[in-house]
Amino acid sequence: MQPDDYAVSAEFYDVLQAHQDEIRVHHLYARDAGDARIGVLDIGAGTGRVTMMSLMESRVGVHAVEPARAMRAPLMTRLAALPTELRARVTVHPQTLEEAPLRGVADVAICHNTIAGLAPDARHALWPAAAQALVPGGSLLFQLPPARLPDKDIMRVFPNQRIGEHEYGGHMVMSADEGRIRTRFGYWVRGSGGALREHIETFWMWPATRAEMISDLEEHGFTPLPGRTDPVVLAMTLRQW
Ligand SMILES: C[S@@+](CC[C@H](N)C(=O)[O-])C[C@H]1O[C@@H](n2cnc3c(N)ncnc32)[C@H](O)[C@@H]1O
Known part of the structure; x- marks a missing residue:
């Protein structure tokens, strides 16, 4: 940790x-x-x-x-x-x-x-x-x-959520990487004028x-x-x- x-x-x-x-x-x-x-x-x-x-x-x-x-x-x-x-x-x-x-x-x-x-x-x-x-x-x-490494990238999109004037969204992508699974989470916040911020955090998984x-x-x-x-x-x- x-x-x-x-x-x-x-x-x-x-x-x-x-x-x-x-x-x-x-x-x-x-x-x-x-x-x-x-x-x-x-x-x-x-x-x-x-x-x-x-x-x-x-x-x-x-x-x-x-x-x-x-x-x-x-x-x-x-x-x-x-x-x-x-x-x-x-x-x-x-x-x-x-x-x-x-x-x-x-x-x-x-x-x-x-x-x-x-x-x-x-x-x-x-x-x-x-x-x-x-x-x-x-x-x-x-x-x-997961029982094994993915053959190709797997993407999961989280349903968008609104809080007040802002919309929150994100997705995760799982990719095989030298015996591990790289799991990349992307998050974004949008206002009426477009993107306000974006963030990425990567985790690793072992099948x-x-x-x-x-x-x-x-x-x-x-x-x-x-x-x-x-x-x-x-x-x-x-x-x-
Ligand atoms: C992906 S999160 C899942 C959290 C929650 N179980 C859920 O499903 O919403 C994994 C959690 O396990 C905790 N964790 C990692 N290693 C741990 C350990 N050795 N003992 C206890 N908790 C641990 C992390 O800090 C993290 O919050």
């Missing part, structure tokens, strides 16, 4: 992506969050999409781990606006999961849109930390990285297949949760020794 990671994207993340992401994370993880009996751990909480969903769907404590200051700021603002009873159930940890002092705090850990952006050695550091933060028998659910992810996690005490075949999310459980 670099201190200025997400410094550009944090400003645009909620306005351009939040609504669709909210629907998506509810669809992918709400049932598991609702089944939590000890706690929910949100690994790489970002601006708080999974954290908020977990608070609403569960009755247990929620631990939001978010090391990037730029992403944590909107997360804190969102939590500060909650009623006291909800706020009492959520704790924000301003470090990476590896650095956070979390032991057996959750029976459900969710990691959305984060693992793809961790290099293989960073993933190997994350798994033991996830195992420590979970109780035995707990579940780890995460969005799988891995579902089978590779399962094999990595098995080395760290996890085993696949039976009956979970969602192609987007891998669901593993921490073995009870």
Whole structure:
């Protein structure tokens, strides 16, 4: 992690992506969050999409781990606006999961849109930390990285959004680059007279297949949760020794 990671994207993340992401994370993880009996751990909480969903769907404590200051700021603002009873159930940890002092705090850990952006050695550091933060028998659910490098550039355009007199827009382009995926986010703001500003932020992703992810996690005490075949999310459980 670099201190200025997400410094550009944090400003645009909620306005351009939040609504669709909210629907998506509810669809992918709400049932598991609702089944939590000890706690929910949100690994790489970002601006708080999974954290908020977990608070609403569960009755247990929620631990939001978010090391990037730029992403944590909107997360804190969102939590500060909650009623006291909800706020009492959520704790924000301003470090990476590896650095956070979390032991057996959750029976459900969710990691959305984060693992793809961790290099293989960073993933190997994350798994033991996830195992420590979970109780035995707990579940780890995460969005799988792309299985392979793209054959050609993939572009996704975010729907334009209006705030007052300004229109906000952006896109991302994923390209293969020497074994990694370069993910370039472009953002723009327009007023009635045309372009006001433009920004670019580049991230890297490391592809891995579902089978590779399962094999990595098995080395760290996890085993696949039976009956979970969602192609987007891998669901593993921490073995009870
Ligand atoms: C692409 S963002 C996704 C945020 C959020 N999960 C979402 O889907 O909106 C990935 C987040 O993971 C965080 N992150 C990266 N490495 C991490 C680590 N080792 N432990 C915890 N969080 C991490 C980053 O700071 C970033 O906010």
